[in-house]
Amino acid sequence: MNWWTTDETHDPARTSWVEGADGHADFPIQNLPFGIFSPTGTAPRPGVAIGDAILDLAACAGAGMLPDVAASACSGDTLNALMALPTIDRQALRRRLSDLLSDPAHADRLTPFLHAAAECTLHLPARIGDYTDFYVGIHHANNIGRQFRPDNPLLPNYKYVPIGYHGRASSVRPSGVPVRRPRGQRKPPEADAPLFGPSARLDYELELGVWIGTGNALGDPIAIGQAADHVAGFCLLNDWSARDFQAWEYQPLGPFLAKNFQSTISPWVVTAEAMAPFRLAQPPRPQGDPAPLPYLWDEADQGHGALALTLEVSILTAAMRDRGDAPHRLSIGPASNMYWTVHQIVTHHASNGCNLNPGDLLGTGTISAPERDGYGSLMELSAGGREPLTLPGGETRTFLEDGDEIILKASASAPGFASIGFGACHARIMPA
Amino acid sequence: MNWWTTDETHDPARTSWVEGADGHADFPIQNLPFGIFSPTGTAPRPGVAIGDAILDLAACAGAGMLPDVAASACSGDTLNALMALPTIDRQALRRRLSDLLSDPAHADRLTPFLHAAAECTLHLPARIGDYTDFYVGIHHANNIGRQFRPDNPLLPNYKYVPIGYHGRASSVRPSGVPVRRPRGQRKPPEADAPLFGPSARLDYELELGVWIGTGNALGDPIAIGQAADHVAGFCLLNDWSARDFQAWEYQPLGPFLAKNFQSTISPWVVTAEAMAPFRLAQPPRPQGDPAPLPYLWDEADQGHGALALTLEVSILTAAMRDRGDAPHRLSIGPASNMYWTVHQIVTHHASNGCNLNPGDLLGTGTISAPERDGYGSLMELSAGGREPLTLPGGETRTFLEDGDEIILKASASAPGFASIGFGACHARIMPA
Structure with missing residues (x-):
């Protein structure tokens, strides 16, 4: 990726089956930022923003839908382990998430893992050492x-x-x-x-x-x-x-x-x-x-x-x-x-x-x-x-x-x- | 304790059954500092220095020899939980340790939990947030x-x-x-x-x-x-x-x-x-x-x-x-x-x-x-x-x-x- 090639995840024509994601000012499918969120009354966990929704990464990992290396980092209540991954593993996770959220074939399986962002609390994404x-x-x-x-x-x-x-x-x-x-x-x-x-x-x-x-x-x-x-x-x-x-x-x-x-x-x-x-x-x-x-x-x-x-x-x-x-x-x-x-x-x-x-x-x-x-x-x-x-x-x-x-x-x-x-x-x- | 009364743990006449502790330049029984140590080849754990030895606090806690509140803080590989205790609980732990290490009646039971400091590695005592x-x-x-x-x-x-x-x-x-x-x-x-x-x-x-x-x-x-x-x-x-x-x-x-x-x-x-x-x-x-x-x-x-x-x-x-x-x-x-x-x-x-x-x-x-x-x-x-x-x-x-x-x-x-x-x-x- 570095010095700085783009790939299919950046394709402006790529769309998502998640309602409202396409053309979203912050979080269209080309972004896919990571965070720590908690649906009301539940424990903080890693997620990725897509439009006005948040996809539960821990749930995706639990369902075997993420690359193995990344999956083990998609747990707990901070992103420190995810951040510690080599660039190549973070890239693979990004490509997988982009595929999951663009291909409507995955919609049925993933929809239960989507939460309305408006009903979630967002936390610090990492334990900040310094x-x-x-x-x-x-x-x-x-x-x-x-x-x-x-x-x-x-x-x-x-x-x-x-x-x-x-x-x-x-x-x-x-x-x-x-x-x-x-x-x-x-x-x-x-x-x-x-x-x-x-x-x-x-x-x-x-x-x-x-x-x-x-x-x-x-x-x-x-x-x-x-x-x-x-x-x-x-x-x-x-x-x-x-x-x-x-x-x-x-x-x-x-x-x-x-x-x-x-x-x-x-x-x-x-x-x-x-x-x-x-x-x-x-x-x-x-x-x-x-x-x-x-x-x-x-x-x-x-x-x-x-x-x-x-x-x-x-x-x-x-x-x-x-x-x-x-x-x-x-x-x-x-x-x-x-x-x-x-x-x-x-x-x-x-x-x-x-x-x-x-x-x-x-x-x-x-x-x-x-x-x-x-x-x-x-x-x-x-x-x-x-x-x-x-x-x-x-x-x-x-x-x-x-x-x-x-x-x-x-x-x-x-x-x-x-x-x-x-x-x-x-x-x-x-x-x- | 504060503004700053002394108690029996500070009594200069108090001695320890641990060999070499009495009159030790750093760690006589009146000191009892906490640290994180590991005997060669084992995992870091909380301990207290006494003379040229280190008493394994996790082992003492496991044997039911420490006050309950403090015992649960005497595990893991940092002292953060111990430091978080209210002063009164840290004082109670200190009094208990002073009693255990001064009264020869406890020697048989505690001796297996003592390690020669020279054969241990000392670690940072806490995860330092800032x-x-x-x-x-x-x-x-x-x-x-x-x-x-x-x-x-x-x-x-x-x-x-x-x-x-x-x-x-x-x-x-x-x-x-x-x-x-x-x-x-x-x-x-x-x-x-x-x-x-x-x-x-x-x-x-x-x-x-x-x-x-x-x-x-x-x-x-x-x-x-x-x-x-x-x-x-x-x-x-x-x-x-x-x-x-x-x-x-x-x-x-x-x-x-x-x-x-x-x-x-x-x-x-x-x-x-x-x-x-x-x-x-x-x-x-x-x-x-x-x-x-x-x-x-x-x-x-x-x-x-x-x-x-x-x-x-x-x-x-x-x-x-x-x-x-x-x-x-x-x-x-x-x-x-x-x-x-x-x-x-x-x-x-x-x-x-x-x-x-x-x-x-x-x-x-x-x-x-x-x-x-x-x-x-x-x-x-x-x-x-x-x-x-x-x-x-x-x-x-x-x-x-x-x-x-x-x-x-x-x-x-x-x-x-x-x-x-x-x-x-x-x-x-x-x-x-």
Whole structure:
């Protein structure tokens, strides 16, 4: 599959016998993302999304309908074992599922294993061993850097080092789980000492999440040419951030309580295989920028390092919800605004021998477009709180208020292929 | 037990029928630390150290010799379930084990469950969900800060915020596992661009590790008065650091590949209960320092917030090993050189609602004494590499060389009580 061939599972003419799947905005048969779900009142189990339904993979495995290697990984209440499979086995499972869900001959046998997604709970797809957040959105880094360091927004290491830091695995939650406004220390410029209380500058961050597939042993780096084999799939990630806490605490060891109170992900793992048609050449670096060091450079990676993904953020305030308004779009932009590719961050992470494990989660960092309508956080959209946004209905926002809901979306499209989406990634702010 | 009464398990007159336990430097009957061990060729299981032996807790539980609540937690290959027990149940288990190992009437029945420690492998005691490292050693923060920022060694937040950051859980390893010298980016001052290769400034850091016991739910802070109930125990922690990588990568998001290639811990969990006699009043803050904010202040905590622990670092180079020399002591100092208490870092960590889980590991950060002979890293001892140390035999060191072994030790003592130790925490540097 890699460097990045498509096959019959990507054929835009392929249809599914599952009602409503064809032309589904997120989950047509060309997507087939994996997740952990539970029909009301039952135990969590692996499933695959098809249209507005979920196919129970554990039940399919129990009925002997899946390839043997994959079947044993389709049990339990996490996808860690499935993610740990070699790419070739995940591909075989994908082909089998695509055949089962397209050929009407299988409909009778599979229909009992289908559940209406609306009647199921979605859980975290994996036990996340470690969660690492990067900072590859160069426009975001510029925008934020300018607020903290007007003369020197981008530090000298940025164009050499895929900057990253470890985040909190325990507080990652799937879409829909409310976010309690955190308390913490902040120091207003006029105060002599910091105050402790609810954040007054609560923000979201639009990020892409990367699920690690097969891992590497401690001490064994991952060559850039092999990085793709270690990526199981993708999700959306909202890295909620308390900007007031962040400004006060982040030196010298980086963000901590400003970020670790909760992170929200879309619960479906859109596989690296499903994304094959949506690989783009990595945009060339601006003239004058240094070339990546050799351990981060691979010609094939540059040819397929970007993703043809459109990312979008919307807000729905309590007042809008009361009025029955639709969410209001805050920004839209392409995921190609990443200075480092997904494979470069994987290789960099393991370059010192750090071991990655199946089910680890990497965040890209906030992906902002160069123009204001593609900014991926309120910190950027409101210029650090100095320029309030006016929403339809007349409300204004600098940062998030209680009751606000933030909705992230991602959709992948490419000429000659069916578009696919990532599904829901939303959460509402609750009072402190 | 808390605020911190001792009981019969701490009685210095109590002896054990296990040969060699009485007067053992680390593991007399007053200690009784928990760990995960495997006799050669068998599966890992919970055990308790007594002298030079290990008592198989799973076997004791199977024989009906432990309290029911604790017995069910004494199985499997991690101590997470044991750590999750309420303090009162861990105390009951400790009392029972102390009775079993002191009363010779139990010797016949228990002897088959004893293994010679020298013939066992020790494993990580818990599945570490998240690992967080703090920076509470104010003398270390001053020493290191002076090297990076001569005019401004301690940042304005230091005396208000227990500074911490998330580390890597996957690369924590028990004592004895060699450390491969990491490769990475470093930028010598004279170079135009960074180089990629083996670290030339590899260092150790002497830290105390804190094992989280019962956790807190996401969104629910831990009051400072309750923090003690969330601490299961302690270990030694060597936070290996590549100083050249750290200097180049750490801005703006903190240390990453400079630290996450491996961290070494002592594998025995010295329980909070065992440490009861070794609680000291937290030293008063220097005149003029701000009082901790109210959420970090508890009178009882200040009365018992420090630990009467002596910490020690030694080195054994390849040449010393070849000559049969004993390790050479690099530093010795008290653990009371912590600006924030263990309970303050627990409460701060959860103050924004971040959920801690049983088996999470917190590091204190490097604990240095004010004087040079108590500095907890080579970065401090060699003044950033400018002042080489001369070792017995004439070798010199600024940073670690391949073949060097670093040995951390901790021992707790207090008048009227038997001293206890933490056991081995050592590892050797292997070539890149």
